[in-house]
Amino acid sequence: MSMWVDKYRPRSLDELDYHKDMAQNLKHLVKSPDFPHLLVYGPSGAGKKTRIAAILRELYGPGADRVRIQRQAFDTPSKKKIEITTYSSNYHIEVNPSEVGFQDRVVVQELIKHVAETHPLDQHPFKVIVLQEVDRLSKDAQDALRRTMEKYISSCRLILCALSTSRVTPAIQSRCLPLRVAAPSKNQIVKVLQIVSKKEGIIMPLELADRISDSADGNLRRAILMLESCRAEKYPFVDKQPIVEPDWEKYLRETAFIIVQEQSPQRLLLVRERLYELLCHCIPADLIFRGLLKELVKNCDNQLKAEVCAEAARCQWRSTRGSKTIIHIEEFVAKFMAIYKRFIEQAMMADDFDD
Amino acid sequence: MDFDLMEPLSYDDGEDEENVKSGRKRFGTVNIEETSRSSKRQRCQDVKSYKYGTVEITEIEDVVVEDEGDGSSNVQVSESDLRSQFNGDGEKAGTSRSAMGASVKRNLSMSSSSFRGASTSSSSTIRDIPLEEEAPTVRYRRVLKRIPNDIPYLPLTCEDGSRLYLRLKPTDSLEDTSKLGTTSSRFNILPGWNDIKNEARILKDKFHKELAKTVERDVVSRPVDENNENEDSKVPDSLWVEKYKPRSFLDLLSQEDVNRALLHWVKLWDKSVFGVDYLAKVKATREKYAKLEAQEKEKNEKYHKKSYLPLNEEYDEGGRPNIKVALLAGDPGLGKTTCAHIIARHAGYNVREINASDDRSIQAFRKFIDDTTQSRSEIFQDGRPNCLIIDEIDGAQTDSVNVLVELVTGNATESGKKKIKKVLRRPIICICNDLYATSLKILKKYAFVIQFPQIGVPRLIDRLNEVSDREKLFLDSKTLQNLCHKSECDIRSCLSTLQFLKRKRCSPQDALFAQVGMKDKSKGIFAVWNDIFTLPEEKKYHDIHDPIKPEFRFRNILKTVQNFGEYQKLMGGVFENYLNVKYRDSYMQTVIEGLEWTTWFEDIREYVERTQTYGMFGYLPMYFVMSHFLYARRDMSRIVFPNYELVLKLNKIQSAIKTQITETSIATARFLDPYMLITDVYPALLSIIQPGTIRPVPTQIWTDKEREILQNVVELMLTFNISYTQTKNPETGAYAFVLEPDLADMVKFKLQESVVSKKPFPYAIKQLVSREIDTEKLRRNDTVPDVVQKETFKLPETPKSNVGSTPKSKALETLNKTMVSVARDFFGRPILAAAETSPEAEAKKKSAAAVYFRFKEGFSNAVRRYIKIRDLA
DSSP: OOOHHHHTOOOSGGGOSSOHHHHHHHHHHHHSSOOOOEEEEOOTTSSHHHHHHHHHHHHHGGGGGOOEEEEEEEEOTTSOEEEEEEEEOSSEEEEOGGGGGGGHHHHHHHHHHHHHHSOOSSSOSOEEEEEOOGGGSOHHHHHHHHHHHHHTTTTEEEEEEESOGGGSOHHHHHHSEEEEOOOOOHHHHHHHHHHHHHHHTOOOOHHHHHHHHHHHTTOHHHHHHHHHHHHHHOSSOOTTOOOOOOHHHHHHHHHHHHHHHOOSHHHHHHHHHHHHHHHHTTOOHHHHHHHHHHHHHHTSOHHHHHHHHHHHHHHHHHHTTSSOHHHHHHHHHHHHHHHHHHHHHHHHHHHHHHO | OOOEEOSSOOOOHHHHHHHHHTTOOOOSSOOOOOOTTOSOOEEOSOOOOOTTTHHHHHHHHHHHHHHHHTTOSSOOOOOOOOEEEOOOOSOHHHHHHHEEEOOOOOOOSSSTTTTGGGOOOOOOBOOOOOTTSOOOOOSOOOEESSOOSSSOEEEEEOTTSOEEEEEOOOOOSTTTOOOTTOOOGGGGGSTTHHHHHHHHHHHHHHHHHHHHHHSOOOOOOOOOGGGHHHHHHHOTTSOHHHHTOOOSGGGOOSOHHHHHHHHHHHHHTHHHHTOOOHHHHHHHHHHHTHHHHHHHHHHHHHHOOOSBOOOOOOBOTTSSBSOOEEEEEOOTTSSHHHHHHHHHHHTTOEEEEEOTTSOOSHHHHHHHHHHHHTOHHHHTTTSSOEEEEETTGGGSOHHHHHHHHHHHHTOOBOSSOSSOBOOOOSOEEEEESOTTOGGGHHHHHHEEEEEOOOOOHHHHHHHHHHHHHHTTOOOOHHHHHHHHHHHTSOHHHHHHHHHHHHHHTOOTTSHHHHHTTOOOOOOOHHHHHHHHHBOOOOOSSOOTTOTTSHHHHHHHHHHHHHHHOOHHHHHHHHHHHGGGSOOOOTTOHHHHHHHHHHHHHHHHHHHHHHHOOGGGGGGTHHHHHHHHHHHOBSSOOOOOOOOOHHHHHHHHHHHHHHHHHHHSOHHHHTTOOHHHIIIIIHHHHHHHSSOTTSOSSOGGGOOHHHHHHHHHHHHHHHHTTOEEEEEEOTTTOOEEEEEESOHHHHHOOOOSSOOOOOOOOOHHHHHHHHHHHHHHHHHHHHHSHHHHHHHHHHTTHHHHHTTTOHHHHHHHHHHHHHHHHTOBOTTSOBOOHHHHHSHHHHHHHHHTOOOOOOOOSSOTTTSOOOOOHHHHO
């Protein structure tokens, strides 16, 4: 028995609950003789990995589900050993190269070479390599990838999985068939939740499903997890059943509130402590940026929104390059503080003037 | 006739000036005047007659110097009672001054009066010094009651134990310049002087004989400076640093209280090394002068920051001082090594030194220490006991230093013979630049730490002046002052620079001078941060090198940062501290500008690292210059070190997740990535595996649904490889089940809003879950044949390791039962009772006799059970 997320995960393309037309297209694609490299992208919890697994099953049959875990070791050019976890069946191999940090180039090169050199034994003309989190790959690794993608096209195909294409180099994008898995809409989430609760044999009020899908923000995985934790908290469901939200989200919201409350270097120091707390709990900087921006913008006048968003974008973009993300988040907070404070004081002056 | 010394002892220059005008002959640097108005009269028998200022003093120093040069441990010098009769020229003061019965007594040892009792006083009388003698006009006339900080001075002790400090007149003319610690023949013109000298010699000889009785020693041949002048011409290459090295305690330029503190510590060893109870003597004198001592202390404390903590003077049972190591710390060129050498010699030791240039591996280090401090033959090698000086100890390996620590703490043992503890019998003086080196962390606790203060500029200038005059360089004091500032009062670099100038025969005003003598010294990281965050002090005099000017601030910071080198580390500190600066602008413009510079720094650094273009590295220090101009304030609050705990915590969580994800069952892990785990899955999982729908009631009255949920929880926990571990609260002694890995620690935050606190998951259910997990694990392992064997071998331990924890041992007992019932053979088949009788099974049993029984913890006879191998295998 496993979590509901895994338990009710669709196994094949036919079972998918939404984006059905894409599923149909994929079925045709699998049947066609020239299966291309794929770049599957979309927000977290939209069902990218589910779809990749379904494609594999469609390609190779149920044998693709028999996955084993392996630790593979590679030697870097400087004779340093690196290890990486791979999930592989007879037909494919899944790997997350960003696991080894800046050495990912070695993994990409060695692994693809290794897989591509051995031709598949049965009737399938090619193997599949699934690379997770391609947007976290270093530029070197991505450059290494583009050559190997062409070189070994006869014996293997790549399925790349990424959150967004913005950090995937255009060279790679152009070599793949991009496949956008959009986040499910609110209604789609509600529908899935209903299916799950029906299969699980629990009675879920529609109001709860609505609230969960609101709170999940397009993340189906989180929605199902929330439903399950609600079930664990209290069942039968009551009115105003509390939804278990991750702590870090609440914490981020509080942080945003602190920023709006007061704008001063001392306050920034306090905010920094909280940011450190978030970062050292492994919360990715992207999520922090997004969470903060979402909350901060709520307090902004329309004319400020654009300005704040632009600053957030700039800082986030910078944060993807440097190693010290805290600097960039702090820069964004400081800039927001300055913008907001100036705006508030101007507004107050204007008010005084009106009076 | 006795002379009354008054308080206050300093006289204003005005009067002196007047006296000079009136044509009176001056008697040296000290102007002692009787003031009958003063109510507090102190009789001072021993006042040195400072006729001719420095001249006499130097002469007497010489006597002393020779004494020390011989390394006597108990130097008792003194000793010429100069009695002079002045026939006044009819002036008012004549009556008081003319009859100047001043006996001079100089006591040079560390605690001024401690040796007095033993000293044989001798006196010679100078009579009728003709007043027509040349008397230099003196401008500095002060008798000070506290240790003067920067000026050259001469300490002297009055009969009642109070100490006075005479300011010495800086000698400018070549004639006045006497060699360091040497006699200048010209002073022989003083009538009676030779008498004094002879007297002193006799005294000295007598003293030596006494000393020789206690410890046989050779007289160290000391380079006599008289010959130096000639030698120099022959050997022009001898370094001035060597040539003008202080030869005696009095020559030391470092602050007197520091020197004294060290000497005092070395002297504490007398009891065990020489068999002289030094401390008793000190105590006796201290009692005698207790009041004065207190006054002195008060005075000195007011004006001086102590550079060392008060010393624990107690002896241990072996008659050795409790603190067995002295640790001198300070910047290079302050004279630490010289000071240590001279003091060790002064106290009668033979100096053995080990420094960074020697082999300092653990073995070599241990051998050296043992040789010098332990073995008898070495100890008395040249007639004097060894004093070990470990120079540059901060560069030694931590392990090597720990050898020393072991010896000091008395934990070191003789190799081979385990029970005999090594005893440190000789003083060890360690010297380091960086007191905060990690290798010294432990040693510091056991050592008498003395931080060398900076040398006073005037004292250094005075010394340099002497040297430059002797070397016929004739530099003016302004130039010397510049030199001192440049080298940050590094004596070595000053002397070397002077020598360089002499060799090059260029005028000091040359532009070259601006370049030489600059120290390429790196500061500690805190010092660099301090420089960045504080505005430089305004100098009293205004010259072109005023550090407050922006261009000099720019240059200074740039230089400091470049010398330090580790930009990223520095940047971490700047970033950590910049928000503590007080800002004046209301819209945080400075903060934002600073942050933009910080991101600029990060951009460049990242670029350098990525593309390996180290040419760009040179621009990084500009960030710190910019930071300085943005953040420097007069009053910077304490600089804090970047918090590395956060990094540790991050690493901890990251590695925990990494291992978790590999141990999660494959079907689930395939769809996970670490970030997803922390942001989505674990927060939900935490509430799912601790469901609120299970009632904390006995399992018998549970509904089927509840059982199902429990089953589900167990399965989930197994899927994610999470379990409970039983821990004991060290304070309350209560047991608690903690999740392993601790999910709550990973995903919980300290929220402000008062969350409706969830009822804690009841202990009983946790216990139940934990037991279920264990059984389930066992059951699953059971299907894998190999593991059965493993489990079997572990079995004997289980009853032992859980003594005292009743709930768990109960659970384990149930486990044991299951274990015994499921005992299977290698192939997973249940072992049949019949099989045991067969010969094969017998053989198998013998071969499988590798049953290890290891006692782990608890009381051995608490639970003792006989278990037969047969039952287990």
